[in-house]
Amino acid sequence: MKITNSFRSILFAAALVVQCDLNALPTTITLPPETAELKPSAHPGQVVAAQKCSICHSVDYINLQPRSMNLTQWTAEVTKMQHAYGAPIDTEEIAQISSYLASEYGTEKAIASTPLVASPPANKDDTTQAKTLDGKALLSSNSCLGCHSISNKVLGPSYKDVAAKYRGDEQAAAKVQESIKLGGTGKWGAAKMPPYPKLTQDALQALAVFILKQ
Numbered sequence: 001m002k003i004t005n006s007f008r009s010i011l012f013a014a015a016l017v018v019q020c021d022l023n024a025l026p027t028t029i030t031l032p033p034e035t036a037e038l039k040p041s042a043h044p045g046q047v048v049a050a051q052k053c054s055i056c057h058s059v060d061y062i063n064l065q066p067r068s069m070n071l072t073q074w075t076a077e078v079t080k081m082q083h084a085y086g087a088p089i090d091t092e093e094i095a096q097i098s099s100y101l102a103s104e105y106g107t108e109k110a111i112a113s114t115p116l117v118a119s120p121p122a123n124k125d126d127t128t129q130a131k132t133l134d135g136k137a138l139l140s141s142n143s144c145l146g147c148h149s150i151s152n153k154v155l156g157p158s159y160k161d162v163a164a165k166y167r168g169d170e171q172a173a174a175k176v177q178e179s180i181k182l183g184g185t186g187k188w189g190a191a192k193m194p195p196y197p198k199l200t201q202d203a204l205q206a207l208a209v210f211i212l213k214q
């Protein structure tokens with residue numbers, strides 16, 4: 001029969017390909033080039049998104065979403081990838097990816113353009129050396145608020161709880177700066193805080209000062 005015959009020859013051809021090309025496997029597979037790339041960012045979610053969001057489809061899917069999406073909407077979108085389509089991401093990765101997407105592809109963007117290292121107007125009554133950097137703006141521009149809020153626990157502890165924990169500790173500022181720079185887990189629970197190795201010393205200090213004032 002015609003179909004069977006051609007099916008056989010396909011099988012035969014396939015067998016030949018497998019035999020001949022065992023040593024040259026990488027060169028025999030030609031996928032269309034992936035031209036879309038995720039926006040570069042110092043946000044730790046960028047790395048996770050780059051790993052996880054191009055598994056099933058082009059990151060153009062992200063590019064094509066409306067820019068009006070806020071953090072809640074991006075979180076819903078990323079959660080849907082996990083629930084509906086089985087994207088291999090856990091709760092922390094969802095928070096990281098969503099926070100990155102909301103700042104680079106959504107409404108957090110305006111605030112997120114506050115540069116990591118530049119100097120927004122000084123907070124007048126801030127008497128520390130971190131005078132020139134606004135800790136609150138830095139929280140937004142680095143999407144810390146994707147996992148933290150001032151008064152409520154989100155994935156990470158509320159900043160009020162962090163301030164309370166360190167009250168009376170003379171090393172508080174240094175410890176908090178280190179916590180932000182290195183990230184980690186186990187101080188508040190099992191969830192992980194991503195590291196922020198690219199934050200400058202001044203930015204770390206401004207963040208610590210602001211958080212400890214809550």
Ligand code: HEC
Pocket residue numbers: 049052053054055056057061062065077078080081085086087088089097
């Ligand atoms: C396990 C496979 C898989 C992974 C991993 C995955 N997606 Fe998807 N994604 C899909 C499928 C399936 C669709 C629907 C495709 C369609 O309708 O053409 C989709 C569609 C989308 C859309 C279009 C809007 C929509 O809701 O249909 C966006 C935006 C999107 N994905 C973003 C992401 C992001 C961000 C990530 C990384 C967290 C991700 N995807 C990871 C499978 C995946």
Ligand code: HEC
Pocket residue numbers: 092095096099139142143144145146147148155156157162165175176179180184185186187188189190191192193194196207211
């Ligand atoms: C992906 C989620 C996530 C993001 C984004 C995130 N954090 Fe966290 N953060 C956490 C978690 C989870 C913990 C608790 C870690 C632990 O138990 O050790 C934490 C803990 C902390 C603590 C307390 C550390 C201590 O010593 O007790 C501070 C301060 C903090 N984060 C600041 C920040 C700042 C500032 C940013 C932005 C630059 C940020 N976080 C971004 C999840 C996050």
